[in-house]
Amino acid sequence: xxQVKQNSPSLSVQEGRISILNCDYTNxxxxxxxxxxxxxxxxxxFLISISSIxxxxxxxxxxxxxxxxxxxxxxxxxxxxxxxxxxxxxxASGQGAQKLVFGQGTRLTINP
Amino acid sequence: xxxVAQSPRYKIIEKRQSVAFWCNPISGHATLYWYQQILGQGPxxxxxxxxxxxxxxxxxxxxxxxxxRLKGVDSxxxxxxxxxEDSAVYLCASSExxxxxxxxxxxxxxxxxxxxx
Numbered sequence: 001x002x003q004v005k006q007n008s009p010s011l012s013v014q015e016g017r018i019s020i021l022n023c024d025y026t027n028x029x030x031x032x033x034x035x036x037x038x039x040x041x042x043x044x045x046f047l048i049s050i051s052s053i054x055x056x057x058x059x060x061x062x063x064x065x066x067x068x069x070x071x072x073x074x075x076x077x078x079x080x081x082x083x084x085x086x087x088x089x090x091x092a093s094g095q096g097a098q099k100l101v102f103g104q105g106t107r108l109t110i111n112p
Numbered sequence: 113x114x115x116v117a118q119s120p121r122y123k124i125i126e127k128r129q130s131v132a133f134w135c136n137p138i139s140g141h142a143t144l145y146w147y148q149q150i151l152g153q154g155p156x157x158x159x160x161x162x163x164x165x166x167x168x169x170x171x172x173x174x175x176x177x178x179x180x181r182l183k184g185v186d187s188x189x190x191x192x193x194x195x196x197e198d199s200a201v202y203l204c205a206s207s208e209x210x211x212x213x214x215x216x217x218x219x220x221x222x223x224x225x226x227x228x229x
Binding site for chain 1: 222
């Protein structure tokens with residue numbers, strides 16, 4: 001049972017434009033959501049997070065939106081830069097547990 | 113601040129052999145995790161330690177996988193005997209303990225890529 005889903009395996013965006021990565025979840029007990037970024041041969045690195053009490057969190061070029069009724073979150077990157085090319089993972093946790101459930105990842109490619 | 117260290121970075125073994133991975137978490141982090149990431153999938157939690165006690169090992173194949181965290185610092189993950197389907201990247205992560213500001217933020221090591229032939 002895939003509790004966290006990233007339905008787009010890949011996304012290609014022009015440099016300077018907005019990148020939008022999507023994530024859906026099924027478990028209504030999740031109350032904390034995170035995005036991780038992964039370069040080849042490296043471990044995932046934390047990017048941004050959001051608690052279920054909020055619907056938006058912003059950090060520089062990165063903004064995460066949470067729609068609890070739709071069980072959907074998205075990561076917006078604007079403007080997109082070549083260094084943003086990586087695999088992005090959505091993850092969720094809940095009920096006070098630190099255990100993270102990850103999506104399958106979306107490979108983002110920023111074209112010059 | 114030093115990150116999470118893992119070794120070896122790569123390992124190739126024959127099926128039915130045994131293998132061990134080592135992890136040194138960020139200093140002071142009470143919680144340590146081992147994840148398995150199969151190609152094309154997201155990381156899947158195998159085991160979570162709080163200091164040197166196991167919090168969650170529900171997805172650890174206990175007939176062949178074992179893990180320990182002696183003295184609540186370093187940890188080792190062992191597979192014996194290995195199967196072809198164990199080919200994956202094994203990631204170690206650590207985080208601060210419950211009640212801290214960054215409780216939910218996990219810091220990952222570079223991983224060990226295991227190939228079972």
